[in-house]
Amino acid sequence: MRVNSLVLSCMIYLLKFCHFTSADIPNCAFEDTVELKKTHKQSNDSYVYEGVLVPAHMRGYYDYVELFNGVRTNVPKHLRGCVCQLKRCVKFCCSSGIPLFRPTKKAPVECDVDKKEYSPLVNITLPDSSRVVMNVLDKFVVQQGIPCGDGYMLLPHLYEEDQWELYENGTIVRKLDNLPRSRRDYCLTVFNSPLATKFELFPLYCDKVDAFGTIKISTTCMMISAPFLYLTILIYWVVPKLWNLHSKCLICYLLSLAIGTTLIVVINMSTSEYPIAVCATMGFFAYYFLLAVFFWLNVICFDLWQIFRGNISNIGHMSEAQRFRYYSLYAWGLPAVMTVITVGLQYSNLPAELQSGIGDTHCWLNTEEWSAMLYFYGPCLILILSNIAMFYSTVRRIYNIRREVQKLTQDDYTLRRMRGHQNNTWLFFRLFILMGITWLLETFNYLAGDWTGYEYLNAILNAVNALQGIIVFALLVMKKKVLLLIKRVICESIGKYRKRKTPTITTGNLNRPPIEGDEPHIQK
Template sequence: MKNYLRLLTHVLLISWCACNPCTRVESVDISAGVLLENGSVIYDGLEYPKSTWYEELADELVKRYGCPCIGRVCMWKCCGPGQTPFNGSCLDTGLAEVNPFNPPVYRGREPSNITAYGTFFYMHGHPCIDSYLVDTADVNEELFIQENGTLMEVAIGGTQWHLPTGYCVDMKYHNNSVAPRLVAAVCFPEENVSTDDSPLLYIAYAVGLLLSVPFLLATFLVYAMIPELRNLHGMCLMAYCAGLIVAFPFLAYLKLHVGRIGVAMTGCLVVAFIVYYAFQTSFFWLNVMCFDIWRTFSGYRGGSTNKRRDNKRFCLYAIYAWGVPAILTACTAGMQFSDNLPSHIVVPGFGSRRCWFVNWLSEFVYFFTPVLFLVVSNVIFFSVTAHRIRSIRQETAILKGAESSRSDKLKKDKQRYALYLKLFMVMGVNWTVELISFAVGGSNWYWIVVDISNIALGVVIFFIFVWKKKVRGLVQKRFRHMLGMPPVATDSRTGRWTTSSAPTEDTRISADETAIRLKDMH
């Protein structure tokens, strides 16, 4: 027992007082090696000086690990010596391409005069847990092992460089009639970048998105259950919330599985396209609401609204706000699954390295380009509308004394404009800053404020459109009606709710169906 404690103390001192000369990935177990008097270890014909090996406690035993990559260039071979990958496993083989393993070496894209077998020290196995396959059998993928051990990957998404610890290579074959070809298992980018964001950030982002969903759902249900709110503007808001209700849970799923989802899986692609379409519909419905408020003020005429005309206009809006995203999604899917495209064509790359876009350029081309167009158009709509509101202030003063009903409608439309402006400021401006963050780059911690406002969008929408005195009153009235209780009315002098069996101003409907006029609660 005393010897064990002494040994444990020795190992702890080593761990605390000195850093290991290399990482565990770059180490080999040399516990069976011969320890020389000068501190070097001889193992498998290779000498490890004292400064190139270290000891660790594993399973109550002290194991000795050597660092062969110190002073040498290492290359990771996916399978063991004399083995090749076949049908998902490593099998012993007598292929000349594997015995010895000697893949071509390049300087850039030009062949080098050095040989891999005589230059690199082979490490066997995968340097990471999760990786994606790059197969040179695909005409769109090329691999170039460089003289310094880095790997140059040329694919549809562009050229990428990988450090020796970020990939492994091997010769793969399917049957004896097909010549073996070089393949690589490349680690996901999240594992290669040492400055990558903490997993805690992705978990917090996902939790925030999920917490926002109940508020979006509550907003949707309130406007769906109350007839007074189910006008043209209310239905547009419901459609907008529906897109976010679908997008947020699936986006949270992606955030919780960053770097862990198997690529090229059907489920991975389905989630990516659902998130893409749902977010695009939400942006287009926001654009619809901005257009509608501009249309309201562009040739402003007071008076009542027509339910049938509003339903027809909503159908036209729906064709645009759901149809155009469907076309964009179809185009994105077409580019995703197209073969033999020129190398300069930017493709989405869903599932090649993660479930979302393969890189920032693909995301900008396919996702942020339509979003940027919509944000700019929304700014124009709001600017023109604001100018129009300012220009009719004098008319408003006249209306107050002449046509009170028309003046009241103008006041309500201006209130609705203010609500939509708040919504645009929350979503449109935030996503503009999100686009800037993509261009600038850096850790997500730098843009944490923008991310918080994005994931809290459901809460903001709820308080803007639902948590208002008038809407709360309509909700209370609706529930009282469902429970068979007498309706409530508001005392204009005290502002208090009182029970009444008489119809209120909010529910008064004319006999002519085409002249339905409900009080606008926006």
């Protein structure tokens, strides 16, 4: 009997507990709920929120809040009511009249403490597309909450693309993309418009987020990839048999990519805001080295192209040392000139949308503006397209020369030299496919902007681009010929080391004349 009573008591307790802790009000989206506090509780245990009676079946306990893009954040358990299904709602960021502010450029927005006098009148778009001016405090129930920390204000009096409309159901639409945003994904805040006599209501707009963790995935891939870039550089540096003009250009390419990648990783991995000077310095150095990546890839393509083209230019008659000097002047010099110009324009009186944004709103380029196309993606796109043209011309020339050589000569040396140039071309062609095409697709991804539906593809392309170091290592180092050369260098180094450590035995004492007393005593 005692056992049965104990079991029955436990079941009753669990049923009560489950009923008490049940979250998610049935058939009520989180964006339709408001927090019910003790001040809303009446003497008969009912709740009234801004004049709206909330029945018991439309109340529930929640241990989370839902922010922009459906991201849930755990919070202490609290009571909420499905008020917005009883009366239309509009969402404020803070308490009525409290503006937002951002402590620093990278910090999330916060509610201020000083209340401002503002106009609650807003143009509301009705279902028949007509627009009427409404007092939102009278016609709507006001929700409260900041959906994202990195949002920005829509200011149509300053930017034409910031035009917006608020609909009667609480949905907002930005005219730039005509994408509706529910109350979960925006909030209204007071702002002092220079065209108005008092504060007015403007939306805090949450832009597209990195829902698939693309930045985090890319940064992790770059962290894994960078050591392989440095290892490839080291191997090509210490193996003398690999030294030639192509390998020197390749080392410069890989060095630029390795340093640029490292700086981007440092920028992305920061958990706090860098000082402005440090941020700008890292950003401009990353800009310089990543520009140099494309110029050195262009040099590699040009060098292969001029080897196989019919009319040999002046540079074809130069020594490798002379050609490398000219190539270095081009591939290190032009990015330096472009970086100096970019720095100068960044700190000039140009409009913000025409500046690079390095060291201002970002440590890297501001890819949310078209200026990134002007400073980085545009020049890189031109270089990539020129590389494609040169590779196409080179491949055609290879096939033509190969046919002619096979018809006219069977000389082993000529055929071996031809095969060597051809192998180099196919090797760098594979590298170009890897490095050129992925950057080309990333440029198209930048041009696509906020187009949705390609998030998975974007994440994959960014990951492949970030893993270039591993793929380059596999193509350039994990080859039988290169591995044998590495083995030979290691064996020679070990042999020299052992030779230095082994004591030297001279033969001078072996043939010296006998000294009296040296003879062993023989017992008779």
